[in-house]
Amino acid sequence: MEGGVVRIAESSREIPVLGEYDVVVVGGGLSGMAASVTVARRGLKTALFCERGYLGWEIVGTFTCAFDKTDKAISPLLKGEIVERLEAVGGYKKERFDVNALQIILDEIVRDAGVEVYFSTRPCGVLAEGDEVKGVIVVNKSGRQAALGRLIIDASDQARVAALAGAEFQKLDPLITVKRSFVVNNAALETPIIVRMPPEFDLSDDRVYIQPTVWGGELVVTFYLTGECDPTDPEEVTRVEFESRRKVFEIMSYLKGNVPGFENAMLTHTDFEPLFLNGVRIAGQETVNFEEAITKHDVPPGIACSVTYMEELNEETAVFYIPYGCLIPRGLKNLLVCSSHISVDQIIQSFLLQFSNALQLGEGTGKFITSILMREG
Secondary structure (H helix, E strand, O other): OEOOEOOOOOOOOOOOEEEEEEEEEEOOOHHHHHHHHHHHOOOOOEEEEOOOOOOOHHHHOOOOOEOOHHHHOOOOHHHHHHHHHHHHOOOEEOOEEOHHHHHHHHHHHHHHOOOEEEOOOEEEEEEEEOOEEEEEEEEEOOEEEEEEEEEEEEOOHHHHHHHHOOOOEOOOOOOEEEEEEEEEEOOOOOOOEEEEOOHHHOOOOOEEEEEEOOOOOOEEEEEEEEEOOOOOOHHHHHHHHHHHHHHHHHHHHHHHHHOOOOOOOEEEEEOOOOEEOOOOOEOEOOOEOHHHHHHOOOOOOEEEEEEEEEEOOEEEEEEEEEEHHHHOEOOOEOEEEOOOOOOEOHHHHHHOOOHHHHHHHHHHHHHHHHHHHHHHO
């Protein structure tokens, strides 16, 4: 027994090898999707392992349905392609998009690129020789399998591959903010609004954000909660799930009774899970913080992203560069992190979950990896 936890020895076993790849990507958010497509389109054999049963979880799973000022500051190539495909199926209108159409389009893009995709498959181990990561062990309903790769991209939730490889992490933030959203239909609102809520709802900023979708009468309502939580602790995550899901129904009841346009509205969907906006971040070879992002204007080799902030009474947007060293965990080889869990600070971390930044991070990582592997031959 160690620390009050009973431990048992697991017997050694042989597991099947799914394949040997140029690049193995773990994590099916927008960044992981974009990284896998970028390298596959350049002729590299690529596998993508997705913990969930769909791609783009930070957008699709939270019903994010519109581009904001931060999204408009940069233009990843894949964003333009996605918008064109959305327009072709009637799923895009005035900076708003249909997340259901987006889900299908992301599927089509990875399949067209030749990526080998495995849904509902999560990492449970790594294959390493010393400090050099050679592959990952994944688990799904078929059991455990291995995937070998010349380079491994960790785009997983909470940087699980890096953690399994023994990476060093920054100190966990004392307060964690989560985002929750739900969908309302039969509403009589056509423009975005912000509703200030009574203090007893205990929201992060006492507000809920209401955004119409591309479909008449349909709205997405978003709110934020802040408190102590370890996003890697299943008991604490479960508590947040219970509490935040109950909050959805409390907020809906208030809106129906107090906000014009909600009189006949119906709650039709809740998001799949809370989105943790900050918390786990690796200690990389380099680190970027928010103050550097908005004050420095040099352009190092790296990936362009954007942040929006208040300067006196004006909302400003800054484009900054994430050095490639922020993707590389200290002391590990052949492994890059490509998600909001890279080596940045708490403020920047939340912006990396936004549509354009997530795609840009994935594309930039894919291009960087391609250049490395092409040099090696």
